[in-house]
Amino acid sequence: MSHAMLWENLKEELTRCQLCAHGCLLKKNDKGRCGVRINKNGTLVSLVANVVTSVQLDPVEKKPLYHFLPGSKIFSVGSAGCNFSCSFCQNFSISQIPPSGRIPGKIVAPSQLVDMAETHSVRSMAFTYNEPTVFFELVHETAALAKNAGIRSVIVSNGYMSQECLQTLGRRLSAANVDLKSFREDFYKKYCNARLQPVLDNLKALKTAGVWLEVTTLLIPGINDGDAELRDLAAFIHNELGPETPWHLSAFHGAYKMAEHPATPLSRLEDAWRIGRAAGLSFVYIGNVRTLLGGNTFCPHCGELVIERSGYAVRLKGKAGICPSCGITLPGIWQ
Numbered sequence: 527m528s529h530a531m532l533w534e535n536l537k538e539e540l541t542r543c544q545l546c547a548h549g550c551l552l553k554k555n556d557k558g559r560c561g562v563r564i565n566k567n568g569t570l571v572s573l574v575a576n577v578v579t580s581v582q583l584d585p586v587e588k589k590p591l592y593h594f595l596p597g598s599k600i601f602s603v604g605s606a607g608c609n610f611s612c613s614f615c616q617n618f619s620i621s622q623i624p625p626s627g628r629i630p631g632k633i634v635a636p637s638q639l640v641d642m643a644e645t646h647s648v649r650s651m652a653f654t655y656n657e658p659t660v661f662f663e664l665v666h667e668t669a670a671l672a673k674n675a676g677i678r679s680v681i682v683s684n685g686y687m688s689q690e691c692l693q694t695l696g697r698r699l700s701a702a703n704v705d706l707k708s709f710r711e712d713f714y715k716k717y718c719n720a721r722l723q724p725v726l727d728n729l730k731a732l733k734t735a736g737v738w739l740e741v742t743t744l745l746i747p748g749i750n751d752g753d754a755e756l757r758d759l760a761a762f763i764h765n766e767l768g769p770e771t772p773w774h775l776s777a778f779h780g781a782y783k784m785a786e787h788p789a790t791p792l793s794r795l796e797d798a799w800r801i802g803r804a805a806g807l808s809f810v811y812i813g814n815v816r817t818l819l820g821g822n823t824f825c826p827h828c829g830e831l832v833i834e835r836s837g838y839a840v841r842l843k844g845k846a847g848i849c850p851s852c853g854i855t856l857p858g859i860w861q
C-alpha cells in the first residue's frame with residue numbers, strides 16, 4: 527500500500543481520483559470502481575503500486591503488436607484490478623477484485639522488474655494482462671527505469687485513462703495496443719460499465735503523442751459484429767488515426783459471465799477483415815484463430831509479402847519492416 531499519484535483533495539476527507547475517465551469521488555475508506563485505490567483518511571492510496579500477479583516472456587505478437595520489433599520476446603507484467611468490468615473478460619480472476627477485497631499477487635519493486643527484464647536480454651517490456659492504468663504508479667516508475675536501461679515500454683490497455691495519466695505516462699511509452707471494443711455507446715455502458723468517448727479521445731491523443739499504436743477489437747457474435755458498426759469503427763481508425771494503423775480482429779471464446787456465448791465464426795472474422803480493407807486500412811489482422819487470411823503483412827505500396835506469420839511464428843522477408851520488392855519502409859518500430 528502506498529500513496530497514489532494523480533488525485534486531488536476536494537474538501538475535508540473527500541478525494542477525487544484523476545487516474546481514469548471515471549474520476550471516482552471517494553469518501554473516507556471508499557474504494558474506486560477498480561477496487562485497487564482507496565481513500566485512507568483523506569489520502570488516496572494504491573493497493574497495487576508494488577504488486578504483480580504475472581511476469582512472463584511472451585512473443586510480442588501475442589499482445590498483439592505486429593509492427594513493433596517483430597519476432598522478439600517482450601517481458602510482460604500484470605498486476606490486479608480494472609476500471610472496466612467487462613462481462614466477457616478472459617482475465618477476470620486478476621481484473622475483478624472479489625467482494626472480500628483480497629488483492630492477488632506478490633510484492634515486487636520496479637527495479638527488480640527491470641533487472642529481470644535485463645536478465646532475459648529483451649528489448650521491450652509490456653504492462654498487460656490487467657488494465658495498466660490502475661497500476662499506474664508501478665508502470666510509471668518501471669517504465670522510467672526501463673528507458674534508462676534501453677528497454678522500451680508498451681501498454682496493452684482499454685484506453686480509459688485520464689488526460690493527466692496519458693500526459694504523465696506518454697513520454698515513457700514506445701507503443702500501445704488499445705482495445706476499441708465497440709463503436710456503440712450502449713455496448714460500453716452495458717458490457718463494460720464505461721463510456722466510448724474517452725476511449726476515442728485517448729486513441730487520438732496517443733497517436734498525437736507519437737506512441738506507436740495498434741488497435742484491437744474482440745468480435746462477439748451478435749453483440750458488436752454488425753456490418754454497420756464495423757464500418758463505423760474502421761472509418762474512425764482510418765480517418766482519425768490514419769490508414770497505417772494496424773487493426774487486429776480477435777476471435778471471442780466464451781469467458782466469465784459470457785462463458786456460454788458462442789465463439790466467433792471464422793467467416794465473420796473474414797467479413798470484418800474485408801470491411802477493414804474496404805475502408806482503406808492498410809493493415810488488418812485476424813487473431814486468436816488459425817486462418818490464411820489476415821496473418822501476414824503486405825507492402826501497402828506494391829503488395830509484396832513483407833512479414834509471414836503462422837501463429838506466433840514469424841518469418842521476415844528481408845530486413846525488418848522494409849519491403850523486399852520496392853524497398854519502402856513500412857510504418858512501425860522495427861529496430
Ligand code: SF4
Nearest residue numbers: 543546549550558560
Ligand atoms: S483508477 Fe479509475 S476506477 Fe480506479 S479509483 Fe481512479 S478513477 Fe476510479
